[in-house]
Amino acid sequence: MIRVRTIRLVERAYEALRVRDSLRARALVGTGDDSSHPATNMNLGRRDFLAAGAGSLAAALLTACDANPRGAESLLRFAERRNEVVERWLLRHTAMDHSRARVAGRAFPSYFISSSVPIWDPAVRGPWALEVSGLVARPLRLTLPDLLALPQTRQRVNHFCVEGWNAVADWWGVRVREIARLAGARPEARYVDFQSFDAGFHESWDLESATHPQTIIAYAKDGRFLPPAYGAPARLHSPVKLGYKNTKYLTRVAFQAERNGGYWSDQGYEWYGGT
Amino acid sequence: MTTPGSPAESPTPAHPRVRHHWVVRVTHWASAVAFTIMVGSGLRIFAAYPHFARKGETFCCFPFEHRPLPGWVHHLYIGGWLAGGRHWHFAAMWLLILSGLVYLGFVYLHGEWRDLVPRRGDPRDALEMAKFYLFVRKDHPRQGKHNALQKGAYFVMPIVGVVIVLTGLAIWKPVSLGWLTALFGGYVWARYWHFVSMVALVLLAVGHVFMVLAVDPYSIRSMITGGYSERLSPEARNARPFYHLLPRWGRSARATPDSAVAPVTVTSDMGGSAP
Numbered sequence: 001m002i003r004v005r006t007i008r009l010v011e012r013a014y015e016a017l018r019v020r021d022s023l024r025a026r027a028l029v030g031t032g033d034d035s036s037h038p039a040t041n042m043n044l045g046r047r048d049f050l051a052a053g054a055g056s057l058a059a060a061l062l063t064a065c066d067a068n069p070r071g072a073e074s075l076l077r078f079a080e081r082r083n084e085v086v087e088r089w090l091l092r093h094t095a096m097d098h099s100r101a102r103v104a105g106r107a108f109p110s111y112f113i114s115s116s117v118p119i120w121d122p123a124v125r126g127p128w129a130l131e132v133s134g135l136v137a138r139p140l141r142l143t144l145p146d147l148l149a150l151p152q153t154r155q156r157v158n159h160f161c162v163e164g165w166n167a168v169a170d171w172w173g174v175r176v177r178e179i180a181r182l183a184g185a186r187p188e189a190r191y192v193d194f195q196s197f198d199a200g201f202h203e204s205w206d207l208e209s210a211t212h213p214q215t216i217i218a219y220a221k222d223g224r225f226l227p228p229a230y231g232a233p234a235r236l237h238s239p240v241k242l243g244y245k246n247t248k249y250l251t252r253v254a255f256q257a258e259r260n261g262g263y264w265s266d267q268g269y270e271w272y273g274g275t
Numbered sequence: 276m277t278t279p280g281s282p283a284e285s286p287t288p289a290h291p292r293v294r295h296h297w298v299v300r301v302t303h304w305a306s307a308v309a310f311t312i313m314v315g316s317g318l319r320i321f322a323a324y325p326h327f328a329r330k331g332e333t334f335c336c337f338p339f340e341h342r343p344l345p346g347w348v349h350h351l352y353i354g355g356w357l358a359g360g361r362h363w364h365f366a367a368m369w370l371l372i373l374s375g376l377v378y379l380g381f382v383y384l385h386g387e388w389r390d391l392v393p394r395r396g397d398p399r400d401a402l403e404m405a406k407f408y409l410f411v412r413k414d415h416p417r418q419g420k421h422n423a424l425q426k427g428a429y430f431v432m433p434i435v436g437v438v439i440v441l442t443g444l445a446i447w448k449p450v451s452l453g454w455l456t457a458l459f460g461g462y463v464w465a466r467y468w469h470f471v472s473m474v475a476l477v478l479l480a481v482g483h484v485f486m487v488l489a490v491d492p493y494s495i496r497s498m499i500t501g502g503y504s505e506r507l508s509p510e511a512r513n514a515r516p517f518y519h520l521l522p523r524w525g526r527s528a529r530a531t532p533d534s535a536v537a538p539v540t541v542t543s544d545m546g547g548s549a550p
Contacts, residue, residue: 072363079366090451097450107331158462160449162357163323166462167330240450268358270365275450 084272091274093212097157097239103222104167108159110229113263114199117228118249125197128233130217134193134254137184144219144233150174150182153216157239159246160275162264171237173218177211179253189255193262194236194247203245203262207255209274212240217250242273293501294420296385300498302378306436307480309371312363314477315353319360322348327467336467368443375436390420391430397423408515415513422509425486428479435476442469489516 112118120128130147132140142150153175158166176192185207192210195202209215215238219226226232231248238246244264265271295303325344328334354360382388400423406412416422421429445456445465459465487494490509497503505511512519 076362076366079369080362082369083365087448087451090448092451095451095453097453101329102331104329104331109330158449160462161324162361164320164466165324165326165330166449268356268362270358270361275448 080270080272083270087272087274088206088208091208091212091240093208095240096214097275099156099158099168101168103156103169105222108167108169108221108230109161109165112198112229112248113201118196118198119228120197120233120249130234130250131252132179132183132255133252134256135186135189136180136255137186138182140179140183142179147174147217147219147234151178153213155214155216157214157237159237159243160239161243162269162273170222171216171218172220172223173216173234173237175211175213176215176217176236176253177213179217180211180255183255185255188257191256191259193252193254193256193260194250195252195254196247196249197251198249201247201249201263202260203247203265204256204259204271205241205245206259206272209238209240212238214238214240217253240275242275244269245273294494294497294503295501296381296387297501298377298381298385299387300501302374302381303498305370305374306378309367309374310476310480312353312367313371314473315351316360316363316367317473318348319352319354320357320364321470322352323357327463327470329463334463334467365447368440371436372440375433375440379433391426393427393430397426401427410515415510418510428483432476432479432483435472435479438472439469439476442466442472445469486516489520490514492520 122128127143130140130142132142151174152172154170154172156168156170158168160166180189180192190207191204192207193202193204215236217234218231218237219234221227221230226235231250234250235248236246236250245262259271261271265273322344326334326340327337328340334340352360354363382391400416400418403412403416404422404424407415419426441455442459442465444452445459446462446469449456449462449465456462456465459468491514493503493507507522512522514520
């Protein structure tokens with residue numbers, strides 16, 4: 001119903017364009033005076049522009065009803081890029097999330113993209129270690145005891161899901177900022193990619209969000225080591241990014257000069273995904 | 276001596292050049308388009324989690340907390356899927372904010388707020404209007420640019436709009452703008468107020484469109500070109516919803532004797548006090 005109406009709108013806009021073209025042709029033929037042409041053209045040009053604008057708006061509305069916006073895609077991508085500038089400007093390392101609510105516990109949703117819960121099997125893959133590499137002075141391999149030996153951050157924060165729900169948990173872990181300092185991240189490293197053993201899941205972050213004081217590599221939730229459903233042995237957690245940016249089942253933290261998308265960002269979700 | 280009641284003499288010209296300034300007309304339609312996109316895409320986002328409770332908790336104040344969205348709602352979606360809905364939402368929000376700010380700034384600076392801000396007599400006038408619409412009262416109450424019910428609606432709509440934008444920012448950036456989120460009672464409540472104010476504005480907009488079509492369709496022209504004939508005003512037609520939609524050609528309209536008499540009284544008053 002809506003689609004039929006928008007199609008008619010587009011048709012009408014094109015019809016208007018056609019009529020105006022013929023009007024312009026007549027105007028050009030009718031006036032022998034050359035000096036009047038620029039003004040005539042300008043006037044009609046504006047009208048053409050308005051008609052074309054109405055047409056593209058209708059087209060945008062039309063594609064809005066589709067699952068896959070085509071005509072509006074470039075406009076939406078432009079808006080996303082502009083929004084990212086605003087979001088980055090709004091992000092402050094002093095803006096902290098604190099929650100005094102009770103932890104969600106088992107009500108905290110969990111997901112993974114593999115067909116079953118990803119579990120690190122040392123018999124198959126060898127002992128687990130977190131690799132810190134890329135544009136760093138000292139590439140690292142951090143085992144779980146190594147992580148535990150590093151300065152611990154404990155925080156009770158929100159987890160904001162892109163779907164609209166939030167859930168509270170206590171997270172214990174090491175700040176990414178601390179890892180960056182240990183590894184000696186180079187100044188050209190503007191992005192950080194967080195990779196996992198969950199069927200190739202990864203998400204890349206801007207350095208500012210990654211080094212936010214509440215962005216941690218968590219190994220414990222609600223006072224216990226992470227169960228497999230929540231990303232064991234270690235996962236990324238931060239209230240400053242939407243849930244889908246927080247890679248679970250971590251294997252590698254790569255500092256890099258360029259962003260390289262991510263599992264959900266590549267499918268069309270905002271790459272920045274900030275809160 | 277000039278003729279009493281000539282347009283130059285009368286303190287309020289009976290036929291102002293345009294009923295709505297072009298800034299008001301442009302921002303009106305821009306807001307209408309932006310709000311439509313915001314509602315459609317917002318419903319798509321809401322559908323991903325059509326509840327308000329934080330995970331592991333309950334929510335007191337939403338009667339449909341434990342029910343899925345009714346099936347027909349998906350006809351209203353814009354953006355198709357969650358990511359698409361979010362892109363539309365975060366693009367159209369700038370159009371809504373921009374046109375809202377331009378409108379409010381213009382109405383303030385240009386003095387149009389005088390037609391919209393309620394006065395002491397307005398509740399009584401609104402009651403009279405309600406009586407008229409309910410056939411309790413026979414004749415249309417005297418009015419200024421808008422009747423008292425209209426005035427109330429047009430005064431409340433921008434306020435609800437401001438609440439929508441602020442609560443929207445609060446749930447878009449619950450960490451970066453944490454102070455704003457806290458102002459609305461935290462993320463869950465900010466999301467709730469965002470939804471409630473959306474419903475309120477949709478109801479006001481639906482009521483507005485209904486009254487335009489059923490009482491004063493001539494005002495559509497005044498919101499497009501600015502042109503409006505007092506002879507066609509609801510007051511002149513003594514119009515209720517679906518009553519007296521057409522002007523009465525045979526009878527002299529009610530506005531005519533009023534506009535003829537009022538300036539005469541004013542000029543004679545002025546003439547009496549001047550010497």
